[in-house]
Amino acid sequence: MSMISLLLILLAMICDLYFLGKCPKCKRFSISTKRVYIGTSYNDPESNFMILCSECQKEILSIVKDMWNDYYSSQGFGIYESDRKK
Ligand SMILES: [Zn+2]
Numbered sequence: 242m243s244m245i246s247l248l249l250i251l252l253a254m255i256c257d258l259y260f261l262g263k264c265p266k267c268k269r270f271s272i273s274t275k276r277v278y279i280g281t282s283y284n285d286p287e288s289n290f291m292i293l294c295s296e297c298q299k300e301i302l303s304i305v306k307d308m309w310n311d312y313y314s315s316q317g318f319g320i321y322e323s324d325r326k327k
Pocket of ligand 1: 264266
């Protein structure tokens with residue numbers, strides 16, 4: 242193996258590492274960046290996952306939590322709750 246091809250492989254490895262560490266949302270590099278389940282239930286399984294750093298993950302999870310709260314209250318779960326107390 243020549244020195245140049247060895248360097249190219251090394252370079253590719255470094256680029257790959259940086260790509261993996263880059264958060265697509267905030268564009269920052271972080272070791273915490275990974276593919277995470279965001280708590281949604283879309284039909285397409287891939288839509289329930291996002292590549293995020295830990296900061297953006299917290300942000301997205303709280304947004305999704307609010308969305309579920311809105312969904313449950315719109316489905317009349319509040320009435321169900323008060324019925325049960327009778
Ligand atoms: Zn981020």
